[in-house]
Amino acid sequence: MVKYSVFIPGIIFRRGLSTSTSTIYALSTAPGRAALGVIRLSGPRSQTILQRLTRSAKPSPPRTASLRRLYAPTVTTSSPASEILDDALTLFFPAPKSYTGEDVVELHVHGGRAVINAVMDAVRAYGCEPEDDKLARESGDVRAPVRYAEPGEFTRRAYANxxxxxxxxxxxxxxxDAxxxxxxxxxxxxxxxxxxxxYNSWQAELxxxxxxxxxxxxxxxxxxxxTSxxxxxxxxxxxxxxxxSIQKHSYQIERSEILLSGVKLALLGPPNAGKSSLLNLLARRDAAIVSTTPGTTRDIVEIGLEIGGYKVVLTDTAGLRLASVVGDVEAQGIIRAKKASAEADVVIAVIPAVMEDPEWHKVVKDEILNLQEIGVDNMFDNYSLDPMPSPEKTIIVALNKTDMMQDPERELPILVSQISKELNILEDRIFPISCTEGGGVDKLMQYLVKSFEGLADLGSDAPIGASLRVQEIIRNDVVPSLQRFLEHAQDDDVVxxxxxIRYAAEAIGRITGETTAIEDVLGVVFSRFCVGK
Ligand SMILES: Nc1nc2c(ncn2[C@@H]2O[C@H](COP(=O)(O)OP(=O)(O)OP(=O)(O)O)[C@@H](O)[C@H]2O)c(=O)[nH]1
Ligand SMILES: [Mg+2]
Structure with a gap:
């Protein structure tokens, strides 16, 4: 068996070592009053404990449910009933074909708190009988006693084995968690x-x-x-x-993420444009403070809501204006606003239809063009916080406060066409609205739902639930390594x-927790090319 160390945040342990010496047990069902409770044991003493609990001379048949009476090791009263703990359904899974790869026992007992506590006390007592310790000492075995499992320990043992x-x-x-x-x-x-x-098939190809x-x-x-x-x-x-294929997979993960964690929708725009007012309108409640004072929203306000059946995480941000004219707190808020829009799947640029301060114009325009054109990769350097950008971004404009226009019928088409040109956004993505009177918001919502459908469309594929850890390794390590391979290969730079290729294989190894041994590479060489003959 291959032996090596693997790192999972917070845990370092070795795989492939002999199975654990301690036997662990835990209540696997939620605590509290219930019809049933399942107590699970894993480790070398599981089977002995089961035999003692059931006063059975023979080991239980593997993977077969049996109705057994469980007995206490010590009798607390003179009543014969006190030695009976419960009538339980018992299951024995011998190593290595069990969840953890060790001997596993499951006890399905009645779910009362006293029953569960009594059975667990008995498990501990039966696992640590003096004769075991004597036998252990004689054989030089220094096995740890039976103990309650740590969080995730059953699964950790499954991985280790x-x-x-x-x-x-x-x-x-x-x-x-689902x-x-x-x-x-x-x-x-x-x-x-x-x-x-x-991932193993990618590893094999690499x-x-x-x-x-x-x-x-x-x-x-x-x-x-x-190289010819x-x-x-x-x-x-x-x-x-x-x-x-890896890039397609990564793209599918991203789309799945939208269905699983929610569409990230950010509001961006100058101060006083009505961003918080729009958030409140979409949320149908006063979630953010609205005021006539520019710079009211200083930090990110994030709320979860549902729009057209989609889970949405909506972020209200501080109004964008030149860092030179704002205080330190607001400047920090502006950095966060930019980060939120860099990470968002959909950005609504809220722009007042009636100009209040021409200064916003340049700052907002620059930011929107930045989001569209420079590409999110280059934006990393500009921010002190580390955004995880969403490459496929929909930007739409909510042209707010149309109720304040003198002659909207005449002015609006001119304004829409001007903004469309300046911000490089199609006219059908610009929605005249009024947050105070509610006009135009329905159309904006309809368009949002349509864009969510497009973003989350997985075709006939099922959503892929990859952890952030996996996503980061694919995006930051696997894909760039393969891209660099192709660049070097183009220059005939074989070494x-x-x-x-080795970096990419190693990165995939980190995803699965398997490592690529050099012998594996050599094995391919020898089998295919008979090197050395
Ligand atoms: N007339 C009119 N006033 C509006 C409309 N939407 C918002 N307002 C007002 O504009 C002011 C600013 O609104 P907010 O929603 O706080 O604006 P904001 O964009 O969040 O501003 P900051 O947080 O400072 O960046 C408030 O007094 C709102 O009542 C609208 O459609 N029409
Ligand atoms: Mg606000």
Missing amino acids: FRMDLTEVEGVGGMI ETEMQRVAAISAAGGYMRRL LEISGLMAAIIDFSEEGYFD GSLFHDSIANTSKLLS FASEE
Whole structure:
């Protein structure tokens, strides 16, 4: 078995070591009064504990539900009933074919608090009988006693014993946390091993390409690499194909995210434009403070709501104006406003139809053009906070306060066409509204729903529930490595290109918690090319 360390935030442990020496137990169902409670045990003493609990000389048959009477180790009263703990359904899963890969026992008992406490007390007592300790000492075994499990310890043991990879571990977490049907569907695909199989197949392809590259390097003569042959062309073609599948996957994750966590909708605009008023209108309640004083909203105001059946996280932000004319707090608010719009899936630029202060004009225009054109990557340097940008962004304009216009019928078309040109936004994405009178808001909402449909369209695919950890590794490590591979390959730079494939494979290893051993790469080389013959 391969032995190596794996890092999960907060936990460092080794995989592939012999199974744990301690036996853990826990109430696996929620505490409180209930018809049933399930107590789960995992570890080397599980089976012995079950036999003692049931006063049974024989081990239980594997994976078979049996109705058994559970007995207490000590009798508290003279009544014979006091030695009976409960009549329970018991299950025994012998190692290694169990959830944790160790011997696992499940006790389905009646769900009263006293029953559960009594059974758990008995589990602990039966697992730590003096004769066990004597036997343990004689055999030199220094096993830790039976103890209550730490949070997530059953699943951690499953991972340590190769019963799951990290994507499946995260999928189990997702199943437990799932509140919506979409979240459940996404979590089951991860927990069921779909992500593991997909990432392992990428890993296998990268090993194959790595093998091709290693062969080119091995066959080189005096530092001259043959980049005209089929080995090199195959590597490039395979990497390009893999890169586009990975990018498609990443894109699907992003769309899934919209269904799972909600569309990120940000309001952006000059001070006093009516951003907070629009937020309150959309939320149908006074969630944000509205006032005539410019600079009322200083920090991000975030609310969750539903628009057209979509979960939406709506963010109100501080009005944009030149940093030189605002105080420190407002300047910080403006940085956060820019970050929120950089991260948003949909940005509504709220612009007053009646100009109040021409100074906003340039600042807002610059920011919207920035969002559209410079691309989110380049925006990173400008912000002290680290945005996780959404590359596919819809920007629409809410032209507010139309009720204040003297002659809207004449002025509006002129203004709409002017803003469309200046902000490079199609006229059908500019919505004249009035937050105080409510005019035009319905049309704006309809358009929002239409854009959500477009953003979240997964075709016939099920949503993919990838953790932020996985998303970041794919976006920041796997994709850039493969892109760099293609750049190096274009320059015939075989050694650097080969390194990038290794980085990508290593990054995928971090997703699943599996590492790529050098022997795996060599195995590909030897099997395919018979190097050394
Ligand atoms: N006449 C009119 N007044 C409006 C409309 N929408 C908002 N207002 C008023 O404009 C003022 C500013 O509104 P807010 O919603 O606080 O503006 P904001 O964009 O959030 O402003 P900051 O938080 O300072 O950036 C308030 O007095 C609102 O009542 C509208 O459609 N018509
Ligand atoms: Mg405001």
